[in-house]
Amino acid sequence: MNQAQFDKIKNGKGFIAALDQSGGSTPKALALYGVPEDSYSGEDEMFDLVHQMRTRIITSPAFDSKYILGAILFEQTMDRKIEGLYTADYLAEKKGIVPFLKVDKGLAEESNGVQLMKPITDLDETLRRANERHIFGTKMRSVIKEANEEGIKAVVDQQFEVGKQIIAAGLVPIIEPEVDINSPEKEKCEELLKAEILRHLDNLGENEDVMLKVTIPTKANLYKELIDHPKVVRVVALSGGYSTDVANEKLKENNGLIASFSRALSQDLNANQTDEEFNAALENAVKDIYEASIS
Template sequence: MNADMMKKVCHADGFIAALDQSGGSTPKALKLYGIKDDAYEVGKVSMYDCIHKMRTRIMTSPKFNGDRILGAILFEDTMNREINGVPTAEFLWKEKNVVPFLKVDKGLEDEKDGVQLMKPMPKLDSTLELAKAKGVFGTKMRSVIKYANKEGIKAIVEQQFTVGKQIMAKGLVPILEPEVDIRSPEKAEAETLLRAELMEQLKMLRGDQKLMFKLSLPDVDDLYEPLVNHPNVVRVVALSGGYSRAEANDLLARQHGVVASFSRALTEGLQDDLTDEAFDAMLDTSIQEIFDASKASGIKKELHTHT
C-alpha cells in the first residue's frame, strides 16, 4: 500500500471526484454534458470513447489537481485507457497528486427485502491484481437501500464487508457504498438501521484492516460521526445521490468529518460545447464549492489517528 497516498487520503483537505459512471449511467451523463444519443452506440466502444473524452477534459483541466481533490474514482474502462499518453491511474497520481480508486461492482441485483444487493463479481481477484499493478490505491462498490427492512439492510452490509475483506486482503482500501435512496419514504429509519449494522461489522475487523465508507447524506446531522471516529475507518465520504450541488453542499457542510465524493454534482453545468476557458471556469467553481463544503464539515478530522 502506498504510504503517501494513505497519508493524503487520511489527512489532507479536499474531496473525492467520482468519475466512474458505468455502462448503465453513462448515457445520462453524456446527455447532461450535451452529447446527443446519435453520437454513439449504447454499450459500444463509441460510447466509452465519448465518456473518456469528457473525463480526459476534466482530469487535464488545470483546475483539477490535488490541491483540492483527494482522489478520483475510475470506471474500469477508464483505468485501462491513457490520459495524454500516460496510464490513467499513473497520470492522476504523478501528474495531478490525486489518489486513484477503481469502481469494482458489476451492477445491482433486482430488489429484494427492500434492497438491491451487488451482482456477483467472479473476476474480482484478477481485477484487483490489475488495479494494484496500475497503481490504484483503493476500490468502490455500490449497493442500494430502498426501505427500512432490517433483514435487507443486514444482508447488504454483510455483502459489502465480505467483499471488502477480499479487497483488503489484496492490499487495497475498499470504499463500501451501501447507498440509501434519497427518495425512500423510510430514509431516516433506514439510515439508523444502516449505522447500527455498520458498527456491528466494524467490531469484527482486525486493527490492520482499513476501509472507507461512501454514504448518502443523512436526514439526521452527524448520524455517521461514530463511523468517522472509528479506528478502522480511513475516511467517510458522501454521495450527492440526486441532490443538486447546492443542496448536497449545504447538507454536507453539516456532517462533521465527512467529505464529498460527488459525481453528477461535480459535473453539473459542464457542457461539451463550452470553450476551454468557460469549461475551466465552470469546473473551478464546482470544485471550489464542493471543497469548501468538505472543509467546513472536516473540523473533527484531527480526531483521526491514522498514519
C-alpha cells in the same frame, strides 16, 4: 499500499471526485454533458466519448490536488491513457491525486427493500490488474430503499465480505451502501445501517481498514461515530441525485464528512463549452464542493 497516499486520504483537506459512471449510466452522463445518443453509434464510440470527457476533466487546471484528494475511475478508464500515461499514473504523478477503481458489476433485483450487488465473478483478476495499474482503493455500491432489517443486514454483510477480499489484495475498499434519498423511511434506514456498519467495524482485524461512502444523512452528524472509528480511513458522501447546491448545504451540516460527488461535480460541464468556459465551470464546482467538505 502506498503510505503517502493513505495519509493523504486519511488526513488531507478536500474531497474525492467520482468519475465512474459505467455502461448503464454512460448515455445519461454523456447526454447531461451535451452529447446526445444519436451523435454516436455503438459502445466503442460511446466509451471513446466518455473517456474524452473524463480526460478533459482530469487534465483541466481546475482538477487540482489542492482541492481534490482522490478520483474514482471506471474500469475502462483505468485501462486507457491520458497524455501517454495510464489514467491512475497520470492522476498520481501529474496531479498528486489518489486513484480508486469502481469494481462492482451493478445492482441485483430489489429484495427485502434493498438491492445487493450482483456477484463480482472476476474480482481477483480485477484486483490483480488494479495493483498493476497502481490503484489505491476500490468502490462498490449497493442501494437501500426500505427500513428492512434483514435487507440492510444483507447489504452490509455482502459489502464487508467483498471488502475483506479487497483488503487481502492490498487495496482499501470504499464500502458504499447508498440509502435512496427518496425513501420515505430514509432516517430509519440510516439508523439501522449505522448499527450494522458499527457491528462490522468492531470485528475488523488489526490491519483491516475501510472507507465508507454514504448518502448524506437526514439527521446531521448521525455518522460521527463512523467517522471517528479507528478502522475507518475516511467517510465520504455521495450526492445521490441532489443538485450541487443542495448536496453542499446538507454536507456542511455534517462535521468530518467529505464529498465524493459525481453528477454534482459535472452538472454544469458541457461538451460545447470553450476550454475557458469549461475550466471556469469546473473550478466553481470544485471550490464549492471543497468548501462544503472542509466545513
